[in-house]
């Protein structure tokens with residue numbers, strides 16, 4: 001299963017594009033999130049595990065940016081701090097799901113049940 005071409009994230013419809021690595025932020029050498037273009041870029045040629053890790057990492061950047069916490073005067077205004085928080089969350093979540101795969105099925109089933117109850 002490949003990554004989707006687009007996802008909904010908060011108020012945005014986000015396109016997902018595979019690209020050759022040429023990102024402006026050296027610490028994001030496998031992906032980047034453009035709020036202005038509503039696009040998540042992921043380097044071509046990654047293995048599936050790296051693909052998911054970069055995907056989750058960039059999604060978390062998007063969530064943090066949308067929240068306003070990375071804005072001027074906010075706690076994650078500094079790009080280095082935002083990157084550290086994004087990294088720890090992405091690596092923590094991907095590790096959690098890798099080591100506890102039934103959790104993903106539980107989350108999926110619970111969200112479906114919730115939607116059916118609405």
Ligand SMILES: [Zn+2]
Nearest residue numbers: 028061083086
């Ligand atoms: Zn990053």
